Amino acid sequence: MRKMVQRAANYICKRKIDRLLPGVMDDLQDYRKKSGTTGTQFITLWMSIQTIQKHRPNWILESGTGSSTLVLAALVKKLRKEHPDYQGKIVSMESVPEWFDVATKNLPEKYRDVVEIVLGPRQKFEMAMYRGYIHSNIPKHDYSFVLIDGPAFTDEAGVAFCADIFHAMDISSAPVMHGVSDGRASTVMVIQHLYGVRAARYWHGLYAARFSLPRIDFRNPDFITAKDFATSFLGRLDFVKFRR
Ligand SMILES: C[S@@+](CC[C@H](N)C(=O)[O-])C[C@H]1O[C@@H](n2cnc3c(N)ncnc32)[C@H](O)[C@@H]1O
Numbered sequence: 001m002r003k004m005v006q007r008a009a010n011y012i013c014k015r016k017i018d019r020l021l022p023g024v025m026d027d028l029q030d031y032r033k034k035s036g037t038t039g040t041q042f043i044t045l046w047m048s049i050q051t052i053q054k055h056r057p058n059w060i061l062e063s064g065t066g067s068s069t070l071v072l073a074a075l076v077k078k079l080r081k082e083h084p085d086y087q088g089k090i091v092s093m094e095s096v097p098e099w100f101d102v103a104t105k106n107l108p109e110k111y112r113d114v115v116e117i118v119l120g121p122r123q124k125f126e127m128a129m130y131r132g133y134i135h136s137n138i139p140k141h142d143y144s145f146v147l148i149d150g151p152a153f154t155d156e157a158g159v160a161f162c163a164d165i166f167h168a169m170d171i172s173s174a175p176v177m178h179g180v181s182d183g184r185a186s187t188v189m190v191i192q193h194l195y196g197v198r199a200a201r202y203w204h205g206l207y208a209a210r211f212s213l214p215r216i217d218f219r220n221p222d223f224i225t226a227k228d229f230a231t232s233f234l235g236r237l238d239f240v241k242f243r244r
Helices: 002-020 024-035 042-055 067-082 097-106 164-171 185-195
Strands: 059-063 089-094 115-119 122-127 130-135 145-148 176-182 208-214 229-231 237-239
Touching: 002 024, 002 042, 002 067, 024 067, 024 097, 042 067, 042 145, 042 176, 042 208, 059 067, 059 164, 067 089, 067 115, 089 097, 097 115, 122 164, 130 164, 130 185, 145 164, 164 176, 164 208, 176 185, 185 208
Parallel strands: 059 089, 059 145, 089 115, 145 176
Antiparallel strands: 122 130, 176 208, 229 237
8 A cells, every 4th residue: 555655646746847847857767877876756856846946945955966966956947047036056965985976977967057966975963862874074055955865874773864954954054944855764753753743744655754944952951851851641751842
């Protein structure tokens, strides 16, 4: 059932993308052949398109370069043409040198003016009671949209999470961080813990979640007090500091 929902939703989203960005499917096919990329599912790409169309972020951070980079670039170019005051740019982070070389070599010429691909080997990121991985070397800009599709998030201690969205809050001054996560349930779970379930709903059938998160200061040492951890009648603890 889950697979059927996912297949149908991907089919619908692919058609919507094809209609909105004519020619991008040919670019994707070509890029896939040359790069062997794992790709990003069309559901995630369509959620990203909708969010970017709505908020028109000037700085887009992509975590995990690949075919998704082409779709983001085609959209930014379209928006730039339609809105002359819009100057959107994409910083696309890749953690693995081999894939960085492949992506840099195969990014179509027509997208190079709106995309910068940056090599950033993964780096551990600790925030409060959570352990994640970010890309190192992320250039400092005012990002307000993040597509989470990397870096690898497991290690000798088990499953961590992709934390670029929280690192982006450190380096950007945007008050709200919009974004989409492709799969990566552990990332969405951290978002849900901090902001509540409504902030990023996730179903395996879609294998993606979108979010719009106000910036938080998760290093604030004050959140050890009992009032930041609510307890239910049945003894369930919830971390509620950032849900107010
Ligand atoms: C899910 S992939 C990112 C895919 C990318 N967003 C796209 O749309 O093509 C996550 C990471 O896997 C690595 N990767 C890319 N292509 C790969 C491949 N063909 N096989 C194994 N790993 C790959 C890269 O380090 C990449 O950042």
